[in-house]
Amino acid sequence: xxxxxxxxxxxxxxxxxxxxxxxxxxxxxxxxxxxxxxxxxxxxxxxxxxxxxxxxxxxxxxxxxxxxxxxxxxxxxxxxxxxxxxxxxxxxxxxxxxxxxxxxxxxxxxxxxxxxxxxxxxxxxxxxxxxxxxxxxxxxxxxxxxxxxxxxxxxxxxxxxxxxxxxxxxxxxxxxxxxxxxxxxxxxxxxxxxxxxxxxxxxxxxxxxxxxxxxxxx
Amino acid sequence: xxxxxxxxxxxxxxxxxxxxxxxxxxxxxxxxxxxxxxxxxxxxxxxxxxxxxxxxxxxxxxxxxxxxxxxxxxxxxxxxxxxxxxxxxxxxxxxxxxxxxxxxxxxxxxxxxxxxxxxxxxxxxxxxxxxxxxxxxxxxxxxxxxxxxxxxxxxxxxxxxxxxxxxxxxxxxxxxxxxxxxxxxxxxxxxxxxxxxxxxxxxxxxxxxxxxxxxxxxxxxxxxxxxxxxxxxxxxxxxxxxxxxxxxxxxxxxxxxxxxxxxxxxxxxxxxxxxxxxxxxxxxxxxxxxxxxxxxxxxxxxxxxxxxxxxxxxxxxxxxxxxxxxxxxxxxxxxxxxxxxxxxxxxxxxxxxxxxxxxxxxxxxxxxxxxxxxxxxxxxxxxxxxxxxxxxxxxxxxxxxxxxxxxxxx
Numbered sequence: 060x061x062x063x064x065x066x067x068x069x070x071x072x073x074x075x076x077x078x079x080x081x082x083x084x085x086x087x088x089x090x091x092x093x094x095x096x097x098x099x100x101x102x103x104x105x106x107x108x109x110x111x112x113x114x115x116x117x118x119x120x121x122x123x124x125x126x127x128x129x130x131x132x133x134x135x136x137x138x139x140x141x142x143x144x145x146x147x148x149x150x151x152x153x154x155x156x157x158x159x160x161x162x163x164x165x166x167x168x169x170x171x172x173x174x175x176x177x178x179x180x181x182x183x184x185x186x187x188x189x190x191x192x193x194x195x196x197x198x199x200x201x202x203x204x205x206x207x208x209x210x211x212x213x214x215x216x217x218x219x220x221x222x223x224x225x226x227x228x229x230x231x232x233x234x235x236x237x238x239x240x241x242x243x244x245x246x247x248x249x250x251x252x253x254x255x256x257x258x259x260x261x262x263x264x265x266x267x268x269x270x271x272x273x274x275x276x277x
Numbered sequence: 278x279x280x281x282x283x284x285x286x287x288x289x290x291x292x293x294x295x296x297x298x299x300x301x302x303x304x305x306x307x308x309x310x311x312x313x314x315x316x317x318x319x320x321x322x323x324x325x326x327x328x329x330x331x332x333x334x335x336x337x338x339x340x341x342x343x344x345x346x347x348x349x350x351x352x353x354x355x356x357x358x359x360x361x362x363x364x365x366x367x368x369x370x371x372x373x374x375x376x377x378x379x380x381x382x383x384x385x386x387x388x389x390x391x392x393x394x395x396x397x398x399x400x401x402x403x404x405x406x407x408x409x410x411x412x413x414x415x416x417x418x419x420x421x422x423x424x425x426x427x428x429x430x431x432x433x434x435x436x437x438x439x440x441x442x443x444x445x446x447x448x449x450x451x452x453x454x455x456x457x458x459x460x461x462x463x464x465x466x467x468x469x470x471x472x473x474x475x476x477x478x479x480x481x482x483x484x485x486x487x488x489x490x491x492x493x494x495x496x497x498x499x500x501x502x503x504x505x506x507x508x509x510x511x512x513x514x515x516x517x518x519x520x521x522x523x524x525x526x527x528x529x530x531x532x533x534x535x536x537x538x539x540x541x542x543x544x545x546x547x548x549x550x551x552x553x554x555x556x557x558x559x560x561x562x563x564x565x566x567x568x569x570x571x572x573x574x575x576x577x578x579x580x581x582x583x584x585x586x587x588x589x590x591x592x593x594x595x596x597x598x599x600x601x602x603x604x605x606x607x608x609x610x611x612x613x614x615x616x617x618x619x620x621x622x623x624x625x626x627x628x629x630x631x632x633x634x635x636x637x638x639x640x641x642x643x644x645x646x647x648x649x650x651x652x653x654x655x656x657x658x659x660x661x662x663x664x665x666x667x668x669x670x671x672x673x674x675x676x677x678x679x680x681x682x683x684x685x686x687x
């Protein structure tokens with residue numbers, strides 16, 4: 060009887076509760092994925108102009124609109140406050156840490172932020188870090204981040220060119236460009252209208268794809 | 278009960294002494310301080326003992342008087358030397374011999390009273406109330422009440438401009454940070470205890486280190502919210518001193534805290550998640566040690582058309598509502614800092630790490646500004662799409678004619 064009870068308790072303790080989801084504010088994305096999980100690592104990856112930053116801005120915008128505090132660890136100092144404000148991010152609620160191209164500093168800052176707690180979303184932007192440097196980040200560092208964010212209401216989002224968090228990420232989303240929308244006649248009065256993107260779930264391995272569209276403002 | 282101290286030229290000492298006994302201390306005039314001593318009998322015993330304790334604490338020759346109202350105590354302290362206890366109910370009798378000039382009547386009233394032959398408190402106290410009111414008005418009534426020791430009023434406490442400062446001279450010059458932290462920990466403990474005694478917290482800290490070579494090393498730490506944790510203060514100072522190393526060994530340490538009312542918070546079920554201010558401040562200091570102080574903060578857009586103009590503001594957790602006034606699903610832009618120098622030939626773009634044929638383009642958008650300053654800008658911008666599908670914003674600097682890639686749309 061006691062053994063059975065102990066086994067039940069152990070089983071319950073080992074069971075991971077379904078994480079809360081942080082909506083992105085993009086209807087298709089939220090309908091398909093429900094949002095990104097809190098207390099977990101989410102990998103958003105893709106090549107340049109694939110919509111990864113637009114997706115990140117949308118997540119930050121949603122979180123700050125709910126009056127949560129967010130942090131962006133910007134490894135390559137690529138964050139554009141003008142574009143972020145236009146996307147609806149409440150800048151006073153955003154802590155921006157500029158690492159000047161140093162991925163090691165970015166990892167350390169992210170770890171410190173997660174240990175401090177209290178942030179709704181912590182984003183680590185490694186999008187412009189050279190692939191060779193990003194590959195050199197040890198798996199131990201990713202595990203450390205995963206352990207730090209576990210059982211907290213914080214969502215950790217990593218923006219990269221390729222998925223490096225691998226086993227440590229609960230959700231991996233690959234972004235890709237589908238179509239660039241230009242208006243007007245080529246060569247004389249053309250205007251960049253927007254870009255259609257696709258977000259495909261790579262982990263867990265249940266095929267899902269959400270179409271997104273981002274509009275350019277001039 | 279009220280006690281009054283009078284010692285010419287010792288006002289600061291009297292105020293400090295009064296604040297050791299009571300939170301309600303009034304500087305009644307330049308040389309006289311009155312304080313509320315209700316409840317002190319539990320600590321010191323009778324009013325005589327309280328008055329003697331006060332006189333001893335001042336450390337200078339002082340007149341001390343205790344009375345049931347502040348004005349009776351005031352005139353007794355000014356009129357009688359040594360320690361005086363004004364018996365409750367017999368104030369008029371006790372004060373009767375004092376000269377009328379102590380009441381400081383106006384020139385006109387003083388003249389009238391002299392003409393009437395009124396010289397002492399007693400002479401004024403025995404005059405009929407209605408006659409005084411009819412002839413001297415409000416001022417006469419007030420002066421008569423003072424002379425009888427019947428005037429009641431609340432104390433007007435001094436704005437306690439307390440200095441929360443602790444200092445220590447070291448026997449030997451200290452060169453290493455660790456032994457210095459032991460000294461700082463003790464001083465911070467004392468400062469925090471004093472702040473706690475006054476129900477205050479610190480909004481800023483100043484650490485002044487006197488160096489062996491007669492120089493001084495001063496650091497100021499501003500806090501986002503009032504705090505009173507010596508542990509947090511010590512860690513913040515440690516991080517700051519690690520960042521700004523000492524040029525010479527330290528011989529004297531002084532810590533000053535800027536007092537402020539403590540932070541009051543109301544927790545609730547529906548208040549959104551926010552970092553703890555004390556913990557956040559430590560984390561920000563640690564991160565600033567890694568990436569540099571200027572690289573940590575909250576961005577604030579500047580009121581200018583100059584592309585990419587912003588400044589970093591200190592990040593703090595203020596629960597303020599911010600209006601969301603932007604359209605969702607905006608195309609994000611990633612900035613290259615500094616802009617990447619590029620070569621544009623016909624429809625081909627080449628730069629470090631970026632090469633390709635331009636397949637689509639939009640522009641130019643000509644912008645310029647700040648021509649009236651020493652840092653003008655003028656440029657033509659294009660949005661371009663390369664063969665690999667990447668979207669960039671490039672510009673040609675009108676002053677130099679050189680091309681740059683400002684960033685990419687992502």
